[in-house]
Amino acid sequence: MTLTRTRTRTRLLALVWPALRAPDGPDATTLDAILDRLDDLSPRIEAVGRGVALLDITGLEPLLGDERRVATRAVALARQVTPLPIRAGAGDNRWLAVLAARLARPSTPDAPAAFHALPAGATAARAALAQLSLDLLPVDEATRQRFALFGLTGMGQLAALPRSAVGAQFGVPGERLQQLARGIDPRPLVPRRRPERLNLEAAFEPPAEGLTEIALTLRRLAAELCDTLRARHLAPGRAALRLTLEDAPDLRIELALPEPVLEPDWIARLLIGRLEQAARARQPATQAEEEPRIVTIGLAFDRLANPATRQLPAFEARVGRWEELRWSLERLTMRFGEGRLWRASHDRPSASLPEHRARLVGL
Amino acid sequence: MTVARSLPELLESMRDRGLRRGVDPGPMVAADPLPTGQPGLDVALRSGGWPRGALALLDAPTGSGATSLALGSLAACQADGGLVAWLDPFGRLDPSTAARLGVSLEWLLVVRPADPAEALELAGWLTRSRLIDLLVVDLADAPPPRGLERLADRLADLLLRASGTALLLSGPRGAEAVGRAAGVRVALQRLAWLAVGEDLVGQRVSATVTRHRWALPGGRAELDLWFGEGRRIDPLLRSAATPREVTPASAAAPVLPLRVISA
Numbered sequence: 017m018t019l020t021r022t023r024t025r026t027r028l029l030a031l032v033w034p035a036l037r038a039p040d041g042p043d044a045t046t047l048d049a050i051l052d053r054l055d056d057l058s059p060r061i062e063a064v065g066r067g068v069a070l071l072d073i074t075g076l077e078p079l080l081g082d083e084r085r086v087a088t089r090a091v092a093l094a095r096q097v098t099p100l101p102i103r104a105g106a107g108d109n110r111w112l113a114v115l116a117a118r119l120a121r122p123s124t125p126d127a128p129a130a131f132h133a134l135p136a137g138a139t140a141a142r143a144a145l146a147q148l149s150l151d152l153l154p155v156d157e158a159t160r161q162r163f164a165l166f167g168l169t170g171m172g173q174l175a176a177l178p179r180s181a182v183g184a185q186f187g188v189p190g191e192r193l194q195q196l197a198r199g200i201d202p203r204p205l206v207p208r209r210r211p212e213r214l215n216l217e218a219a220f221e222p223p224a225e226g227l228t229e230i231a232l233t234l235r236r237l238a239a240e241l242c243d244t245l246r247a248r249h250l251a252p253g254r255a256a257l258r259l260t261l262e263d264a265p266d267l268r269i270e271l272a273l274p275e276p277v278l279e280p281d282w283i284a285r286l287l288i289g290r291l292e293q294a295a296r297a298r299q300p301a302t303q304a305e306e307e308p309r310i311v312t313i314g315l316a317f318d319r320l321a322n323p324a325t326r327q328l329p330a331f332e333a334r335v336g337r338w339e340e341l342r343w344s345l346e347r348l349t350m351r352f353g354e355g356r357l358w359r360a361s362h363d364r365p366s367a368s369l370p371e372h373r374a375r376l377v378g379l
Numbered sequence: 380m381t382v383a384r385s386l387p388e389l390l391e392s393m394r395d396r397g398l399r400r401g402v403d404p405g406p407m408v409a410a411d412p413l414p415t416g417q418p419g420l421d422v423a424l425r426s427g428g429w430p431r432g433a434l435a436l437l438d439a440p441t442g443s444g445a446t447s448l449a450l451g452s453l454a455a456c457q458a459d460g461g462l463v464a465w466l467d468p469f470g471r472l473d474p475s476t477a478a479r480l481g482v483s484l485e486w487l488l489v490v491r492p493a494d495p496a497e498a499l500e501l502a503g504w505l506t507r508s509r510l511i512d513l514l515v516v517d518l519a520d521a522p523p524p525r526g527l528e529r530l531a532d533r534l535a536d537l538l539l540r541a542s543g544t545a546l547l548l549s550g551p552r553g554a555e556a557v558g559r560a561a562g563v564r565v566a567l568q569r570l571a572w573l574a575v576g577e578d579l580v581g582q583r584v585s586a587t588v589t590r591h592r593w594a595l596p597g598g599r600a601e602l603d604l605w606f607g608e609g610r611r612i613d614p615l616l617r618s619a620a621t622p623r624e625v626t627p628a629s630a631a632a633p634v635l636p637l638r639v640i641s642a
Binding site: 379 | 460461462473474475477478484486487488489490491492497501504505507508510511
């Protein structure tokens with residue numbers, strides 16, 4: 017293989033989580049966490065949609081072994097976050113990689129993962145696709161019926177037709193489908209920007225007992241992180257607190273802030289509030305035992321954004337006051353619990369029954 | 380050159396301005412009151428609306444228009460650019476009705492407390508934020524829980540300090556418990572149904588200010604509360620509606636064959 021050919025050859029690995037694609041599956045934060053973990057494998061990762069990720073694995077073979085080994089490694093990393101079943105596929109471009117993942121079948125029904133690779137190189141890939149059904153193409157029902165009327169059932173048949181003939185009968189979308197049937201997909205992988213995260217940690221020696229002891233430390237950590245961000249004109253949109261406990265599993269608290277702010281007091285207070293709530297929830301299980309002592313405390317800020325770029329409530333004064341109110345409501349939720357705060361939505365004003373015209377939506 | 384007036388002259392001039400004992404001083408305007416949505420009630424209150432810092436109790440039997448009046452007050456407050464909240468421990472608020480009576484749902488916070496006591500506690504929390512201009516606490520006609528008086532006292536105190544305003548909707552049982560804490564108390568009573576032909580389009584209620592900490596009580600107004608489009612009531616309908624006398628049998632529910640037009 018010449019150097020030029022080596023440079024132009026790209027291999028992509030598609031990972032599909034069928035459970036994440038389900039409408040009632042885990043939320044998007046699970047996929048975010050998986051992608052964060054997969055960053056260890058490849059710097060070029062794209063979240064294609066709900067439950068589908070594409071990784072550029074070009075050049076990883078000398079480091080990790082063949083594609084199956086790379087896929088195994090990716091599956092292992094993903095399963096550290098969630099043990100959901102995965103289908104993995106390797107191909108030369110986006111279309112081929114995702115198609116390979118669709119074709120992957122687990123060796124046993126309860127196998128956690130399945131892998132399938134389409135051969136590298138345009139000729140080999142086209143040959144592999146020739147045997148496959150046209151139903152695998154992303155095509156609507158009407159076009160599929162027209163393909164059937166022309167006697168086209170396999171990708172090989174569509175690929176063998178002259179491009180001009182396909183264009184004349186099916187237009188530009190037909191030409192694009194023919195390109196896919198030939199294994200050609202010019203769309204590049206668009207790597208996601210790795211979210212920046214600032215961490216700070218402090219250890220207690222001897223371990224701290226109770227929340228009052230850690231409140232000051234938490235306030236200090238928040239102030240230090242806020243100072244760092246202030247110098248860069250950034251503010252956190254989310255804060256995550258992690259407590260390492262003595263003889264007990266770690267405790268993690270996440271706080272999504274209503275807007276990016278640099279208010280260490282507020283952030284620390286809200287986190288302590290959440291922490292008290294979590295401690296209350298744990299109380300019945302550990303009533304007979306002593307409260308676990310805190311060994312380390314870690315605070316992380318992410319979803320960084322410039323607070324100055326947010327739109328100012330120039331035309332509606334209530335917008336600003338409502339945003340301010342959301343802070344109070346956050347505390348109120350912590351004090352009284354979920355399910356108290358609602359906002360009415362008048363989304364079906366023309367519904368025949370008055371009671372169907374508006375509904376309450378949880379805040 | 381200004382000549383200093385003697386004390387008797389000053390007292391006489393004050394008497395002339397209506398401070399003489401037993402003379403109705405006429406309407407007084409409190410600092411930045413909140414409109415009630417009913418001009419007649421604004422005048423009867425003598426404070427130009429719900430006074431800031433007041434816990435106002437709408438003392439009304441079921442169906443006397445307390446909810447409509449409260450929703451109208453919310454709409455009027457929103458029209459002035461205010462933020463409002465409805466605390467609804469019994470899940471009685473119908474957003475469609477609220478919207479129909481002119482409330483902008485976009486700027487309405489609905490709070491669903493677990494019980495009336497928690498409702499008053501939550502009202503205190505919201506008052507402390509100083510961001511909600513008008514709160515409505517709908518206590519319905521439920522029996523008052525233990526400690527309600529203390530919570531109402533506390534809420535009244537918070538409202539006074541934070542210059543917030545809260546309306547309490549309560550039946551006779553709850554009114555006894557929270558009545559002492561209320562700075563303003565308005566009793567509502569249905570006088571007549573308003574009908575166009577066989578269709579009931581509203582009701583006429585009498586509102587009597589039975590207690591007022593910031594002005595003289597005793598003001599009375601007759602309010603027309605419309606079931607239809609609230610503040611945007613059709614002027615033709617308004618002029619065409621005729622009052623129907625409320626008989627004891629029809630006080631709770633309209634007599635057939637009248638139809639209630641509300642949608």
